[in-house]
Amino acid sequence: MNTxxxxxxxETAAPAIELRGISKAFGPVQANKDISIRVMPGxxxxxxxxxxxxxxxxxxxxxxxxKADAGEIFINGNxxxxxxxxxxxxxxxxxxxxxxxxxxxxxxxxxxxxxxEDGALLRPSLSKARGTLKRLAEEYELNVDPDxxxxxxxxxxxxxxxxxxxxYREADILILxxxxxxxxxxxxxxxxxxxxxLKREGKTIILITxxxxxxxxxxxxxxxxxxxxMTATVKTAETSPEKLAELMVGRKVLLRVDKKPAAPxxxxxxxxxxxxxxxxxxxxxxxxxxxxxxxxxLGIAGVAGNGQSQxxxxxxxxxxxxxxxxxxGQEIDLTxxxxxxxxxxxxxxxxxxxxxxxxxxIMDFTAWENSVFGYHHDPAYxxxxxxxxxxxxxxxxxxxxxxxxxxxxxxNLPAKSFSGGNQQKIVLAREIExxxxxxxxxxxxxxxxxxxxxxxxxxxxxLRDAGKAILLVSVELEEILSMSDRIAVMFxxxxxxxxxxxxxxxKELGLLMAGVNGEVA
Amino acid sequence: MDFATVLQxxxxxxxxxxxxxxxxxxxxxxxxxxxFDIGLEGKMLAAxxxxxxxxxxxxxxxxxxLAGIAASMALSGIHGxxxxxxxxxxxxxxxxxxxxxAGLTVVIAQDWFQQGGRTPSLVGGARFSPIELPFAEAVxxxxxxxxxxxxxxxxxxxxxxxAFAMVPLTWWLLFRTRFGLRLRAVGENPAAVDTAxxxxxxxxxxxxxxxxxxxxxxxxxxxxxxxxxxxxDMTAGRGYIALAALIxxxxxxxxxLSSTLLFGFLQAIALRYQxxxxxxxxxxxxxxxxxxxxxTVVILAGFVGKAIPPRAGGEPYAKER
Numbered sequence: 134m135n136t137x138x139x140x141x142x143x144e145t146a147a148p149a150i151e152l153r154g155i156s157k158a159f160g161p162v163q164a165n166k167d168i169s170i171r172v173m174p175g176x177x178x179x180x181x182x183x184x185x186x187x188x189x190x191x192x193x194x195x196x197x198x199x200k201a202d203a204g205e206i207f208i209n210g211n212x213x214x215x216x217x218x219x220x221x222x223x224x225x226x227x228x229x230x231x232x233x234x235x236x237x238x239x240x241x242x243x244x245x246x247x248x249x250e251d252g253a254l255l256r257p258s259l260s261k262a263r264g265t266l267k268r269l270a271e272e273y274e275l276n277v278d279p280d281x282x283x284x285x286x287x288x289x290x291x292x293x294x295x296x297x298x299x300x301y302r303e304a305d306i307l308i309l310x311x312x313x314x315x316x317x318x319x320x321x322x323x324x325x326x327x328x329x330x331l332k333r334e335g336k337t338i339i340l341i342t343x344x345x346x347x348x349x350x351x352x353x354x355x356x357x358x359x360x361x362x363m364t365a366t367v368k369t370a371e372t373s374p375e376k377l378a379e380l381m382v383g384r385k386v387l388l389r390v391d392k393k394p395a396a397p398x399x400x401x402x403x404x405x406x407x408x409x410x411x412x413x414x415x416x417x418x419x420x421x422x423x424x425x426x427x428x429x430x431l432g433i434a435g436v437a438g439n440g441q442s443q444x445x446x447x448x449x450x451x452x453x454x455x456x457x458x459x460x461x462g463q464e465i466d467l468t469x470x471x472x473x474x475x476x477x478x479x480x481x482x483x484x485x486x487x488x489x490x491x492x493x494x495i496m497d498f499t500a501w502e503n504s505v506f507g508y509h510h511d512p513a514y515x516x517x518x519x520x521x522x523x524x525x526x527x528x529x530x531x532x533x534x535x536x537x538x539x540x541x542x543x544x545n546l547p548a549k550s551f552s553g554g555n556q557q558k559i560v561l562a563r564e565i566e567x568x569x570x571x572x573x574x575x576x577x578x579x580x581x582x583x584x585x586x587x588x589x590x591x592x593x594x595x596l597r598d599a600g601k602a603i604l605l606v607s608v609e610l611e612e613i614l615s616m617s618d619r620i621a622v623m624f625x626x627x628x629x630x631x632x633x634x635x636x637x638x639x640k641e642l643g644l645l646m647a648g649v650n651g652e653v654a
Numbered sequence: 655m656d657f658a659t660v661l662q663x664x665x666x667x668x669x670x671x672x673x674x675x676x677x678x679x680x681x682x683x684x685x686x687x688x689x690f691d692i693g694l695e696g697k698m699l700a701a702x703x704x705x706x707x708x709x710x711x712x713x714x715x716x717x718x719x720l721a722g723i724a725a726s727m728a729l730s731g732i733h734g735x736x737x738x739x740x741x742x743x744x745x746x747x748x749x750x751x752x753x754x755x756a757g758l759t760v761v762i763a764q765d766w767f768q769q770g771g772r773t774p775s776l777v778g779g780a781r782f783s784p785i786e787l788p789f790a791e792a793v794x795x796x797x798x799x800x801x802x803x804x805x806x807x808x809x810x811x812x813x814x815x816x817a818f819a820m821v822p823l824t825w826w827l828l829f830r831t832r833f834g835l836r837l838r839a840v841g842e843n844p845a846a847v848d849t850a851x852x853x854x855x856x857x858x859x860x861x862x863x864x865x866x867x868x869x870x871x872x873x874x875x876x877x878x879x880x881x882x883x884x885x886x887d888m889t890a891g892r893g894y895i896a897l898a899a900l901i902x903x904x905x906x907x908x909x910x911l912s913s914t915l916l917f918g919f920l921q922a923i924a925l926r927y928q929x930x931x932x933x934x935x936x937x938x939x940x941x942x943x944x945x946x947x948x949x950t951v952v953i954l955a956g957f958v959g960k961a962i963p964p965r966a967g968g969e970p971y972a973k974e975r
Contacts, residue, residue: 198849198973219851234846236839237965247839248850250832258832298850 147210149174149306149337150195155204157190164190166361168204172354174305177328177338179348179369182358182381183582184552188341189231191358192308196228197221208306222249227299231310233291237284241277241294242266245301262301269300273330274323289320296327307331308339313347314580317436318610318643325351343381343583345374346611357381382584392594395618398427400462401571401602402448407456409443409626417443418454419626425571425602430593432617432634433606436646440626441606442487445575448604449484450477451492461570478507483564485557487575487606493560494548501530501544504563533562538588554585561589565596572596575606590616610639624648657798661805663922668810669880670925671918672817673698673872677896678903678910679820680868686828686905687861688841688966692748693733694869695893696755701726701873703759706773706884707766709780715878718780719813722877723870729755730866738858741970752893760886773877773884782811782879811879813871820868824907837861841964844971854971869893891947898950904961920946 148171157165164187172178182188194201197215206213208224215221221228235244242262250258263279270276275293283291292312299307309328313321328338328351340352348355349369356366357380365380379385402425409418417440425431435441446452450473458465460480466472474484486492494503505514505526516522530544537558539551548556557577564572577593578586593616597603607613613620614634622629622645629645644650677694684691701722709718729751736747760771767773787808794804828834836857839847844854876892877884895917902916903909924942931937 196849217851218849222851228849230849234843234849236842236846238842239839243835244846247835247846248852250835253832255830255832255835 146174148172148207149209150339151207151210152191152195153205153207155191155194155206156202157187157194157199158202163361165194165201168358168361168363170356170363170366172306172337172339174209174337175332175335176353177332177340177351179352179355180339180341180358181343181345181348181355181377183343183584184554184580185582186358186381187361188358189310192228192310192339192341195221196226196308222302222304225303225305226308227296227302227304227306228308229292229295229299229310229312231312231314233295235283235291235294238282240280240282241286241297242279244283244294245279245298249302265301266297269297272334273300273327275300275327287320288315289317289323292316292320292324293327304336306337306339308341310341311343312340313342313344317608319436319647321347345377345583348377349374359383378583382582390590390594390615393598395429395597397429397618398600400424401427401460402604403457403459403462404448405457405459407444407447407454407458409440409447409452409454411443417626418447420456421623421626421628423621423628425604427570427602428597428600429618430597430603430605430616432613432620433604433623434610434613434620434642434646435608435623437608439623439646441623442575443626444623445484445487445573445604445606448477448482448573449486450474450482451484451486474507475510478567478569481570483567483569483572485560485564485572485574485577487579489553489556489560494556496549497547499545499547500534500539500551500559501527503548503559504530504533504544506563508563508567533566534559536566537562537592552582552585553580554582554589557581557589558585561592565592569601571602571604573604573606576608577605578607578609578612610642613642614639622646657801658805661801663919663926665806666922666925667915667919668806668814669918670921671914672814673875673880673892674896674899674914674917675911676813676817676820676868676872676875677893678899678914679817679824679907680865680872681897681900682824682903682905682907682910683837683861683868684865685900685967686841686964687837687858688844688964688969688971689733689737689858689862689865690744690748690968691733691862691865692745692897693729693751693755693893694865694896695889695891696748696752697726697729697866697869698873698876698893699752699759699887699889700729700755701870702877702888703763703773703873703884705870705874706776706877707763709776709878710767710774710883713778713780715776715780715782718878719871719874722874723867726870726873727863727866730862730869734859734862737970738855738862741972744968744970756887759884763884763886771886776878776882780878781882782813782875784809784811785815811875813875813879816871817875818911821907821911828907833857833860838964841966844966848971848973858971891950895946895950898953901961901963902953905964917946917949920949 150172152168152170155165155168168191180188190199193199195206195215197218197220200216206215213224215224242259245266246258246262251261266279275297277290277293283294312324316324332338342348352369354366355369357364357377359381405422407418407421408416410416421444433441443452447454448458454467458467460482465480490496514521514526527544531542534542534544539555539558548559574593577589581589593603605616617634620632620634622642624646625648629650677698681691681694704725705718705722708721709715733747733751736742737744763771763773790804790808793800828838836847836852840854840857848854876888899910899913899917902913924945927942928939929936930942
């Protein structure tokens with residue numbers, strides 16, 4: 134009986150959500166242009182597009198966070214104006230934002246009932262929510278300790294709380310904005326299982342993402358957005374990642390990295406028994422030994438938080454450790470005044486940090502100022518003893534921006550006004566153009582548009598082909614597999630093993646990342 | 655030091671701690687909702703003047719109290735308008751309120767009463783009178799317990815009992831009711847409240863209004879209960895001491911009670927022992943008078959462990975783009 138109603142509903146019933154002619158402008162920027170979309174009940178609908186394509190704006194309109202300039206919203210076939218979030222919640226819409234909207238020092242229960250309390254006193258609401266949460270946890274694999282404080286939970290669990298919040302408000306339509314951006318592969322898989330469960334119960338899900346793999350993996354239908362417009366809506370089964378990428382970017386995109394076999398030379402970086410203990414006294418690196426040769430990319434795979442960040446920081450001179458690091462056979466100081474980032478740069482180590490917005494750039498400073506940080510003592514940038522030669526720096530930055538296709542190519546814009554991909558290109562240009570012997574690069578394409586990913590990958594390969602050594606850290610397995618000439622997997626501050634990309638696959642690497650030794654398993 | 659003296663010092667502690675406690679709780683509501691309020695001082699001062707003035711003119715202390723509360727809430731409204739609706743800087747708005755109150759009270763007082771910026775002395779029904787609790791007279795000779803009851807517990811004005819009753823009430827409101835949950839959430843992460851479909855602005859205004867109400871009572875207490883009439887700058891930095899006590903109390907109601915009692919105690923000591931003789935060395939009266947303020951500076955400089963303020967404190971809320 135269940136199947137009958139479900140298929141019947143899918144064919145004849147009104148769409149769960151229908152948007153007609155939605156437009157929204159922020160000043161001169163047209164974020165959404167005449168967008169129409171139909172999402173059938175009980176399906177998972179993906180919305181894919183580059184950063185800034187207008188996906189989040191569209192969903193914020195649906196959730197009553199912004200007001201559309203024009204257009205109509207229909208929920209289950211009824212015209213439903215949504216002027217505020219309260220209306221959206223009443224209409225059965227729940228939203229899981231990319232940046233969670235949780236109160237950090239409240240318990241899970243308190244966060245769940247906030248705004249949906251049953252009366253003026255908390256006690257009845259809390260005990261009711263406790264029961265509901267228990268039921269939801271069993272139904273959808275949404276287990277969280279109801280009495281835990283949010284700040285003590287992992288990101289994956291915090292996300293579950295957001296989903297629970299929506300379900301507690303009896304949402305039938307769930308919107309998730311870039312839900313896997315902060316999750317480990319295992320957490321992402323768990324999330325997808327939850328979404329499948331929700332779909333089975335007849336909930337409608339809208340998934341916003343820029344990751345093609347997720348779209349292909351879990352959605353029933355997919356809409357593509359480009360520059361504020363809806364360019365296509367297709368059945369997922371009838372499309373391919375290549376086609377979607379082309380629709381997103383507006384031109385053909387190489388999803389596979391095109392590169393020649395490596396021609397490695399002598400060792401550039403040799404690390405022996407490297408150990409790092411952080412401020413809390415926790416040992417984050419437990420005796421790492423590795424080497425990177427000239428003309429080679431060594432990829433470090435691993436779930437975030439297994440010591441990769443510390444490895445990059447010690448090598449880049451940002452953190453302290455013990456052990457031995459040699460560059461071209463020369464020992465490097467790990468303590469003392471020649472152990473800082475500037476001394477490392479002088480030794481030919483360039484560092485593109487994992488968190489470009491916090492460590493790679495100063496967001497309020499202009500592109501030209503950002504393009505010399507770390508190298509600002511270079512005599513070429515000085516006019517005299519006291520003054521910097523700003524004109525020369527601006528000139529040079531303009532050249533860099535052109536070569537690295539930074540858009541818009543205006544050196545006087547602050548870093549924060551560039552998109553993620555263009556910010557990364559500014560950092561990359563700064564580091565690569567110094568012609569380093571060794572490039573340390575962390576999460577090179579995190580939060581970067583698909584078009585820019587292609588460009589950044591090409592730049593890294595070119596540097597390799599110019600005979601430089603590259604240490605690449607990424608949590609994206611696909612990136613590691615396609616870019617690296619050798620792969621080392623880190624788990625719990627140790628190297629679990631080394632593999633050649635052509636002789637391994639995601640499954641084997643995934644096991645190593647989980648701390649299971651491949652040979653044993 | 656005999657028991658009677660101890661009781662007297664404690665009694666004076668209670669009376670001096672009352673305005674601090676009210677102002678501290680006022681600040682607690684406001685800051686828990688994410689609105690920093692450095693203007694507690696100004697609001698108390700305005701309330702002190704208007705309560706004193708109205709009580710002097712009408713002869714009714716209750717009308718005076720209402721006038722004080724109204725004046726304080728009007729200033730709260732200004733602070734709310736500046737920092738919630740127009741998303742201005744909360745510190746600057748608070749400082750402006752302090753200047754406004756310091757100047758206006760004296761000018762208006764001079765204009766109305768021509769007594770050099772003070773109100774006429776309040777007598778009779780224009781002042782709050784002590785309340786004798788039941789059986790106080792009967793048990794006053796019973797050693798310790800009876801004495802304590804008569805001296806320390808009984809014989810305060812209504813506002814003192816209101817202030818102390820506010821502590822459990824505030825705790826209950828903040829931690830046991832829907833309003834409290836939302837108020838605390840708004841001070842920690844307003845976006846969470848907004849996306850849950852609850853008005854951030856509404857809750858913040860409510861918090862600021864409660865802050866105005868309590869500051870109004872505190873100010874009225876100064877002019878119509880602790881003393882008999884308004885004098886220029888009579889708050890004497892109590893608004894700032896209350897802020898220090900609030901930080902010391904880590905924004906919690908019961909801790910606020912202890913921290914304001916501590917400050918009240920220091921003031922009581924300074925008042926009673928103008929010169930303390932430490933075996934030949936006499937601690938000067940100026941030092942004793944300065945002691946509460948010195949402690950304030952020490953506390954504000956952060957010598958008292960880690961106090962984590964509400965995370966969204968001081969930041970106007972705007973929907974992000």
